[in-house]
Amino acid sequence: MSAVAQTTQILRVLHVEDDFADAMLLQQALCDAGGYEFELEVVRTLNDAKRKLARRQYDLIIVDLRLPDSIDPTDTVRTAEKIARGTPVLVLTGSARVDAEALGPHLTILDKNEFFNGKDRTASFRLMRKVQDAANDALHL
Numbered sequence: 001m002s003a004v005a006q007t008t009q010i011l012r013v014l015h016v017e018d019d020f021a022d023a024m025l026l027q028q029a030l031c032d033a034g035g036y037e038f039e040l041e042v043v044r045t046l047n048d049a050k051r052k053l054a055r056r057q058y059d060l061i062i063v064d065l066r067l068p069d070s071i072d073p074t075d076t077v078r079t080a081e082k083i084a085r086g087t088p089v090l091v092l093t094g095s096a097r098v099d100a101e102a103l104g105p106h107l108t109i110l111d112k113n114e115f116f117n118g119k120d121r122t123a124s125f126r127l128m129r130k131v132q133d134a135a136n137d138a139l140h141l
Contacts, residue, residue, distance in 0.1 A: 010037045013131075014052055016063040016080065017092075018044045025116045026062070026092065029124040030131065045069045046076065050083045058087055060134055065093040073099040077107065090134045108134060 017023045023042045030038055041058075043049050046069050049061070063080045065073040073095070080089050089107065093099065096111035103109060108130065115127040 010039050011060065012039045012056075012058045013041070014049060014058040014061045015040055015042045016044075016046060016049045016061065016067065017042060018064065018067050022064070022092075022112060022116065025112075026127075029115060029127045032124040046079050046083065049080070053083055053085070053087075060090060060131070061087050062090045062092050062131075065091060065095060065099055073103060077103055088134050090131065 015023055015026060017026070027040055027042075030040070041052065043052055045067055046063075049063075052058075053061075061080065061084050063076065065076050067076060070076040070079055073093075077089070077091065091103070091107055091109040092112055092115075093109065094112045096109045096114075100109045110127070110130055115123045
């Protein structure tokens with residue numbers, strides 16, 4: 001009987017989030033839902049993200065819209081896409097309903113309030129599905 005080696009692709013995610021609690025909530029949701037092995041790194045600012053991206057490649061960037069060095073959602077997205085250099089960007093923010101229309105249809109914008117409200121037991125799985133969809137695009141699976 002021969003053993004078949006199984007390779008699991010690790011999804012490298014850079015999460016740009018200045019709220020420590022929200023960063024932990026995302027990490028917990030992804031772990032709870034399963035489906036991918038993650039290597040999740042969190043930075044607090046777009047400048048920190050730029051430094052990380054200069055040294056390492058990621059499969060997906062998840063970014064909040066309001067950060068200490070960029071509080072205007074349009075500027076945040078524009079800067080994130082510029083420093084991402086082709087890496088898919090997924091927006092996870094508490095202001096999705098307000099900002100989605102102005103930012104355009106090319107972005108996937110998820111509302112933190114929908115996934116982190118603590119009342120919906122399926123929220124982690126729905127969030128994971130959105131991240132998987134973005135990851136599938138990134139990994140061309």
